[in-house]
Amino acid sequence: MDIEAVADRILDGDRRALARAITLVESGREDHRAEARALLERLKGAGRQALRIGLSGTPGVGKSTFIESFGLMLVKAGLRVAVLAVDPSSARSGGSILGDKTRMEFLSREPAAFIRPSPSQTQLGGVARRTREAVALCEAAGFDVVLIETVGVGQSETVVAEMSDLFVLLLAPAGGDELQGVKRGIMEMADLILVNKADGDLKSAATRTCADYAGALRLLRKRAQDPEGYPKAMTVSALEEHGLSVAWEAMCELNDWRRANGHFDGTRARQARHWFAEDVRQGLLARLQTGEMRSVMDALAAEVEAGQMTPSAAAAEALEKLGG
Numbered sequence: 001m002d003i004e005a006v007a008d009r010i011l012d013g014d015r016r017a018l019a020r021a022i023t024l025v026e027s028g029r030e031d032h033r034a035e036a037r038a039l040l041e042r043l044k045g046a047g048r049q050a051l052r053i054g055l056s057g058t059p060g061v062g063k064s065t066f067i068e069s070f071g072l073m074l075v076k077a078g079l080r081v082a083v084l085a086v087d088p089s090s091a092r093s094g095g096s097i098l099g100d101k102t103r104m105e106f107l108s109r110e111p112a113a114f115i116r117p118s119p120s121q122t123q124l125g126g127v128a129r130r131t132r133e134a135v136a137l138c139e140a141a142g143f144d145v146v147l148i149e150t151v152g153v154g155q156s157e158t159v160v161a162e163m164s165d166l167f168v169l170l171l172a173p174a175g176g177d178e179l180q181g182v183k184r185g186i187m188e189m190a191d192l193i194l195v196n197k198a199d200g201d202l203k204s205a206a207t208r209t210c211a212d213y214a215g216a217l218r219l220l221r222k223r224a225q226d227p228e229g230y231p232k233a234m235t236v237s238a239l240e241e242h243g244l245s246v247a248w249e250a251m252c253e254l255n256d257w258r259r260a261n262g263h264f265d266g267t268r269a270r271q272a273r274h275w276f277a278e279d280v281r282q283g284l285l286a287r288l289q290t291g292e293m294r295s296v297m298d299a300l301a302a303e304v305e306a307g308q309m310t311p312s313a314a315a316a317e318a319l320e321k322l323g324g
């Protein structure tokens with residue numbers, strides 16, 4: 001790949017070049033990795049920043065519908081919007097690919113929009129790195145907003161929150177008074193809770209649910225990166241396109257405040273540090289699986305099993321070999 005030429009085309013906002021570059025960062029091949037690093041290094045100099053919005057919610061809550069109508073609203077306002085997905089359970093036949101191509105039918109036809117389904121890989125660590133790099137590519141291509149979607153199951157919310165400027169939690173109206181078992185840890189990551197499907201028969205339930213979450217948010221510890229009134233809960237209808245502009249205004253207000261108060265840069269710096277350490281960790285784990293280290297590990301494991309070495313002595317020896 002001609003890195004210079006691809007970089008220039010990406011900086012021109014060429015979606016085909018962007019798609020090819022994302023394929024490059026998704027590859028695990030060593031030569032591809034080297035090219036990907038060179039490309040990202042080259043594009044970093046452009047210094048472009050999008051607003052990165054993480055969006056999470058359980059299956060069926062309306063993420064795809066929301067992204068379609070919210071994305072179209074932003075496009076109509078003159079913004080360029082990229083949509084990426086982190087899907088740790090890509091096992092489900094093509095995952096977001098099939099569903100989203102139909103649900104985001106109109107957005108995917110917009111020249112100012114770019115939709116990329118999640119890479120199919122089982123390892124969350126690998127998906128995280130590739131998504132992060134895809135975000136950087138979209139920023140270099142001049143997108144104003146990058147939406148990073150994830151299904152709310154397990155760790156993927158944390159991964160997405162760690163690469164987002166704003167983290168939005170999409171929830172469904174609850175029946176009765178149960179708070180849908182949203183884990184406290186997830187609540188603590190949210191900047192905005194949107195109770196979707198606030199329309200028709202579900203409207204009053206949505207309003208009640210929203211009030212419950214607003215109350216729950218007030219009970220959480222105050223975070224340094226929030227102005228008065230945030231995190232916030234509000235109702236939306238992705239289907240009837242209600243509340244979307246109000247939600248966008250809240251996102252802008254929060255983001256503006258954070259930019260003005262150093263929290264935007266501070267959070268990005270902290271995230272970069274986190275991903276650096278995470279990549280080193282992943283790299284070390286990968287090294288344990290390869291060639292010589294693998295046989296070293298097998299040999300030491302056999303000695304531990306046979307009772308000839310203690311686990312900690314064997315581990316110390318393995319780590320020494322790894323370092324050398």
Ligand SMILES: Nc1nc2c(ncn2[C@@H]2O[C@H](COP(=O)(O)OP(=O)(O)OP(=O)(O)O)[C@@H](O)[C@H]2O)c(=O)[nH]1
Nearest residue numbers: 058059060061062063064065196197237238239240
């Ligand atoms: N009434 C109502 N229904 C909605 C709304 N948003 C989405 N739905 C419906 O909810 C169902 C699921 O919507 P999706 O957008 O596919 O949900 P999702 O979160 O992307 O689901 P997964 O991709 O499976 O995780 C569909 O039948 C939508 O039409 C809404 O605002 N109001």
Ligand SMILES: [Mg+2]
Nearest residue numbers: 063064099100
């Ligand atoms: Mg979906």
